[in-house]
Amino acid sequence: MDSFFRSEEMCLVQLFFQTESAHNCINELGHLGLVQFKDLNPGTVAFQRRFVKEVKKCEEMERILRFLENEVVKSNIPIPADFTSETIPVPRDVLDLESRFDKLEQELKEINSNRDTLRQNFTQLMEINHLLKVFDAFLFYLHDRFVAGVIKHERFPAFEKILWRLFHGNFVLRHAEIKPHEEENMADPVKKDVFVVFVQGDQIRGKIRKFHASMYPCPNNAYARKEMRTNVNTRIEDLRLVLKRTEEFRETTLTAAAANLQEWASKVKKMKAIYYTLNLCNIDITQKLIVAEIWCPVSDLNSVHTALIHGSEQSGSSLSPVVNRIQTQQTPPTFNRVNSFTSGFQSIIDAYGVGNYQEINPAPYTMVTFPFLFAVMFGDCGHGLVMTLLALWLILHQEHFRKLKNELIDMLVDGRYIIFLMGLFSIYTGLIYNDCFSKSFNVFGSSWSVRPMFHPHGPWTNDTLHDSGHLHLDPLVSGVYSGNPYPFGVDPIWNIASNKLSFLNSYKMKMSVIMGVAHMLFGVTLSLVNYIFFRNLKDVALQFIPEVIFMLSLFGYLIFLILYKWCVVMKSESAPSILLLFINMMLFDYSSEGTVLYRTQKPVQIFLVVVAVLMVPWLLFAKPLLLYRKHKQLKFLSLPFCLSLFFGVKKAFVSLQVSMADIFVYQGIHTIEYCLGCISNTASYLRLWALSLAHAELSEVLWKMVLQVALRVTSGMGSVLLAVTFAAFAVLTVTILLVMEGLSAFLHALRLHWVEFQNKFYKGSGYKFTPLSFNRMRDMQ
Amino acid sequence: MVSCLFCGPKLAACGIVISIWGVIMLAMLGIFFTTHSAVLIDDVPFKEEDMHNDQDPPHNIYKLYNQVGYNCFIAAGIYVLVAALSFCQIKLNHRKEYMVR
Numbered sequence: 068m069d070s071f072f073r074s075e076e077m078c079l080v081q082l083f084f085q086t087e088s089a090h091n092c093i094n095e096l097g098h099l100g101l102v103q104f105k106d107l108n109p110g111t112v113a114f115q116r117r118f119v120k121e122v123k124k125c126e127e128m129e130r131i132l133r134f135l136e137n138e139v140v141k142s143n144i145p146i147p148a149d150f151t152s153e154t155i156p157v158p159r160d161v162l163d164l165e166s167r168f169d170k171l172e173q174e175l176k177e178i179n180s181n182r183d184t185l186r187q188n189f190t191q192l193m194e195i196n197h198l199l200k201v202f203d204a205f206l207f208y209l210h211d212r213f214v215a216g217v218i219k220h221e222r223f224p225a226f227e228k229i230l231w232r233l234f235h236g237n238f239v240l241r242h243a244e245i246k247p248h249e250e251e252n253m254a255d256p257v258k259k260d261v262f263v264v265f266v267q268g269d270q271i272r273g274k275i276r277k278f279h280a281s282m283y284p285c286p287n288n289a290y291a292r293k294e295m296r297t298n299v300n301t302r303i304e305d306l307r308l309v310l311k312r313t314e315e316f317r318e319t320t321l322t323a324a325a326a327n328l329q330e331w332a333s334k335v336k337k338m339k340a341i342y343y344t345l346n347l348c349n350i351d352i353t354q355k356l357i358v359a360e361i362w363c364p365v366s367d368l369n370s371v372h373t374a375l376i377h378g379s380e381q382s383g384s385s386l387s388p389v390v391n392r393i394q395t396q397q398t399p400p401t402f403n404r405v406n407s408f409t410s411g412f413q414s415i416i417d418a419y420g421v422g423n424y425q426e427i428n429p430a431p432y433t434m435v436t437f438p439f440l441f442a443v444m445f446g447d448c449g450h451g452l453v454m455t456l457l458a459l460w461l462i463l464h465q466e467h468f469r470k471l472k473n474e475l476i477d478m479l480v481d482g483r484y485i486i487f488l489m490g491l492f493s494i495y496t497g498l499i500y501n502d503c504f505s506k507s508f509n510v511f512g513s514s515w516s517v518r519p520m521f522h523p524h525g526p527w528t529n530d531t532l533h534d535s536g537h538l539h540l541d542p543l544v545s546g547v548y549s550g551n552p553y554p555f556g557v558d559p560i561w562n563i564a565s566n567k568l569s570f571l572n573s574y575k576m577k578m579s580v581i582m583g584v585a586h587m588l589f590g591v592t593l594s595l596v597n598y599i600f601f602r603n604l605k606d607v608a609l610q611f612i613p614e615v616i617f618m619l620s621l622f623g624y625l626i627f628l629i630l631y632k633w634c635v636v637m638k639s640e641s642a643p644s645i646l647l648l649f650i651n652m653m654l655f656d657y658s659s660e661g662t663v664l665y666r667t668q669k670p671v672q673i674f675l676v677v678v679a680v681l682m683v684p685w686l687l688f689a690k691p692l693l694l695y696r697k698h699k700q701l702k703f704l705s706l707p708f709c710l711s712l713f714f715g716v717k718k719a720f721v722s723l724q725v726s727m728a729d730i731f732v733y734q735g736i737h738t739i740e741y742c743l744g745c746i747s748n749t750a751s752y753l754r755l756w757a758l759s760l761a762h763a764e765l766s767e768v769l770w771k772m773v774l775q776v777a778l779r780v781t782s783g784m785g786s787v788l789l790a791v792t793f794a795a796f797a798v799l800t801v802t803i804l805l806v807m808e809g810l811s812a813f814l815h816a817l818r819l820h821w822v823e824f825q826n827k828f829y830k831g832s833g834y835k836f837t838p839l840s841f842n843r844m845r846d847m848q
Numbered sequence: 849m850v851s852c853l854f855c856g857p858k859l860a861a862c863g864i865v866i867s868i869w870g871v872i873m874l875a876m877l878g879i880f881f882t883t884h885s886a887v888l889i890d891d892v893p894f895k896e897e898d899m900h901n902d903q904d905p906p907h908n909i910y911k912l913y914n915q916v917g918y919n920c921f922i923a924a925g926i927y928v929l930v931a932a933l934s935f936c937q938i939k940l941n942h943r944k945e946y947m948v949r
Contacts, residue, residue, distance in 0.1 A: 453869075504873075507887050562887050771890075779893040781915050786922035790930075793874060793923065797866050 070404055073425050073600070075364045077399035077836070079105075080371070082359040084379065084388035086350070089357050092378035092388060093341045093839070099374045100840030102361040103400060107349045116346040124165060125339035131168045132332050138175060139325045142318060146325050161338060164331065171324055178317045185310050192303050194245070195283050198261050199296045201243045202285060213265045214272065218280035220244065220258035229274060230264065238266035337841055344839055362400055362836065368392070399424050402836035409434065411485045419821045420831025427597050429825060436586065436824075437816055438488040443582065444758035444812040445489070447766055448497025449504040450804055455490030457805075458483055489813070499556045500571075500759070504800075505766040507559035514553050515560045519546030537565065568760075575756040577629045577645075583752025583823070584622045587745070590827030591615055597828060609690040610737075617682040618745055620675040625649055631664060652676060686738040691730045698727070740826075748823040754815050762808050769799055853940045860937040867931035874924035881917030884910055892916055 080102075084092050096102050108116065139146060194217040202215065218226055223242060230238055242262035262280075264271060275282055286292055348359040363371055368390070375388040401421050405413045413430045415437075422428055445451065461468065461483040468480045479486070501507040517540065522528045525544045532538075542548040552558070557574075561567045591614055598606045628645050643664060651657065652672045663669070777785070777792035825831070855863070880888060893916075898908040 509885065509887060559887055563889060775891050778891040778916055778919070781893055781912065781919070785916075786919045786926065789874070789919055789923040790870070790926040793870050793927075794866055797869055 070366075071409070071428065071431055073428050074401040074403050074422060074833075075366065076425065077362050077402060078365050078368070078392050079395045079397070079399070080361050080363050080368070081391040081393055082357075082361060082375070082388055083391070084357055084359075084375065085384050085386060086355055086357055088379040088382035088384040088388070089345060090341055091382040092375050093344050094337065095374040095378035095381075096361075096371065097337065097340060097344075097839050097841045099370060100838050100842055101367045102363045102371060103836055103838045104344050104347045105360040105362065106347045107358070107360060108347065117350065118342045118346050121161070121342045122339060122346070124161070125335055125342060128165060128168050128335045129332075129339070131172050132328065132335065134172065135175070135321075135324055136328060136332075138179075139321050139328065142321055144318070144321050144325050146328055164334070168331075171320075174320060175317075178313065178320065182310070182313050182317065185306065185313060189303070189306050189310060191281065192299055192306060194259065194261075194281065195299050196296070196303060197245045198283055198285065199292055199299065201261050202263065202292065213263055213285075214275065214282060215261075215263045215285040216275055216280050216282040217245070217259050217261055218242075218275075220260050222280070223260050223262070226262075226280070230266075230271075233270065233274065234266055238264055240264050333845065336844060340839065340841070340844060364402055364404075398833070400836035401426075401833040403428055403430065408484050411482050412437070414481070415485075415817060416820075417835065419825070420829070421833045421835045423830045423833045425600070426830060426833070427593050427600075427828065429593075429820070429829060432589070432593075433820060434488070437820060438485070438492040440582070440586075440755065440819055441489045441812050441816040442492035442496040443579075443755045444815060445493045445762060445808065446496040446500045446759045447502050447504070447762065447804075448494045450766075450800070451490050451493030451495075451497050453490075453801070454493060454805060454809065455487060458487035458490055462487060489809075500763070501557040501559055501562070502763060502766070505763065505770045507557070507562035509559040511554050513558055513560045514549045514551055515540060515542075515558065516547060516549065519544055571763075572756070572760065575759055576753060577633075579752050579755035580749060581626055581629060582755065583749050584618070584626055586752070586819070586824055587748060587827060588615075588618060588623075590824045591618065594828035605693075606690075609693070610686065613682040613685040613689075614741060617679050617686075617742065620679040620682075622745065622749055624672075624675050628664065635664075683738065683742060686741065687735060691727070691734050694730055695727055744826065751823055752819065754819070758808075758812055758815055762804070762812070765808065766804060769796065769804065773799065853937065853944065855937055857938065857941045860934045860941060863934035864931055864938065867927045867934055870927035871924050871931060874920045874927065878917045878920035878924060881913050881920060884913045888913075 082092075113119065136146075198215055198217065227240060230240060240262060242260045245259045245261060263285075272282065286295060344359075345357070348357050350357055361371075372390050375390065379387050401424055403413055403422075409430060412434050413428075416422075416428070416430050416433060442451070461480060465480055465483065468476050497503060498508075519525050520527050520538075520540060524546065525541070527538070540547055557571070561570060564570075591611070594614075595607060595611045598604065598611060625645070628648060632642065632645060648664070651659070653676065655673065655676070657669055773792060773796045777789040780788055877888075881892075892909065892912050894909055894912050898912065
């Protein structure tokens, strides 16, 4: 499957179809999701395009649909799930839908306003009812002038104060709270009070109005009041009936609308997309033909053709659309065919830069190296297991999480396979580092043994044990070290040794450098593959070979030194430090003692350094000089023709000089970047060591400070304390060690890929293939 | 039946996850303590006297190991109870959702 290792081959195709079948054809292409329409009218502004009115109509319809959806949701009517229909609305359907939407909107607005008026009337009538009910209780004052009304409960004290100030106490005020009835399930839970003021004068009315209290005329005698009450009651009953009918009608309308809501929404979306696409095409003079240019993968040309024929058949047109592939010098877009597993990795590559057309795609290698480098920095099999289980849960319940529509959770769900692989690889590196929640497993039996160190076999006596705080296990005493290393991973005895870090640091640093150089060499080799594919064999000799020799002679030799020192037996006191060896090699300093690992070290090292230094001018000068010579040859050949075009020659010469300077500068930058980059990038890979050290130490601190406190309590309540402390340990593990350290290691592994790996071969300046796809539009909303 | 629902669905889910993790991890820790694993030496609260005044050399230390191991098993048992409780809460929450619908 060549297609995932580099982006697919694309072709530029011209489509001619009839205007009547345009909608159906574009609809079919949208469902296929494999073509990208090129903009044939790049100069025009949005409102100058041909179908701008139709797009506006679609947007208006979307607005009405949103309003309808709001109303439906407010009334708690469930919206049934969407059955995606493949039928496409033809232009006459557009008008039909439009008028339907307008009518629905008008209806709904009318219903809403009617309902509000009715509700207001109802509230007033209820208030009068209450007023009349409590009025009888107030009648011991047979004053003539009184005012009755209803006021909001909170405002009553202020009202009373104002009345005191106004009338200097020359009034009588009675009030009672309205207790809400069971049927009064109005939308407003505002507490109201009924009040009656017996007073002289008319300013009272103005004051009441200022308090937004409502006044109601109340008759003086009991008989009139009774009549009013019956009257009000009848009106209330009538109004209740009308209100119920209105609500029912509203609900029926909304339910009918809700049934079609999803279908209409998707139709309108599709139409808008189709009109937008039509805006990108050209319409010829006769208004009968539409010309479109599309980018399409070569392997899918057949399916595109079939889709177009299908579309034109649906519209009942007689002519089938014409598909015409054209040659072009423009750069096609980059298309990488992905499935749900590979899309996560492809997206993290594309986040840095979309690859050039048909350049090598780093994604397939990233699928292994990224989780691996993450795991080297994370390295704990207990945490890895928790991470794997979490990712498994995400994978299995994927739709449930997508429905939540939370951005953070969406990102997590998109990366679920990445997290799963990261967890799996972390279990593996955790077993190699022999680290599970900062404790080691002793599966095979440690290769070190303490008993042979005791007298008479070894040097330790009772006094040694009593006097010293630290004891050394000496591997030279026979029996202490069995001679066979622990079969898989780090020996568990290192977990309880006090010089654990000296051993592990040295091991992890050297391992990081080895992995770094291997990763970078792999990157340089990928650039060779790129040169061969683009038939750029000149660059193989001018760039690839000096780059590889430079890296191998210096850093390949460093790897050799590390591996040699690991494999060969030597006394640890007299073993030379690799770092010092390397520095002295670069400085040609062979004066100090004990600087030899093997016999012929000095001449080999001198040879390698000289070769590496020679690569620098090769990288720097070879390519520009060759180009210069080629241009001079061309200029020489064209000289007789230019005698009459004197200015032409001069201009060509000037431009030749300018471009030569450009080439020299570019090559200089590339050489410096590569050579210095080799050193700095190799050192950059030491972050693999640094982060794994940080993770191990954090894990150990968490165990010692949290869980060990509870484990060391042996009194009665020890187990309960242990249970509580374990919960705290679990929460802290997940938040600090999984989330924080996980994000940190993820970021650093990503940086190692984006910078140190990809700058050896990846150009990343293409543009992404964005086909017209209805599925993608639906997923994005 | 009086409603014994006292935590929402999310708290119950967290509860059951931590309980399952606690049961497995504490049970394994208990096993490793009772088999006197050397790696866990720092977690055993022995003092100087335990090492010096010992009739039968490692037995005092082993006794302490076993004590810590039993503590772990009891804590694992506590987590089994918490798991059962959380599971009940989840079931009650589900039932409440269905009844409201």
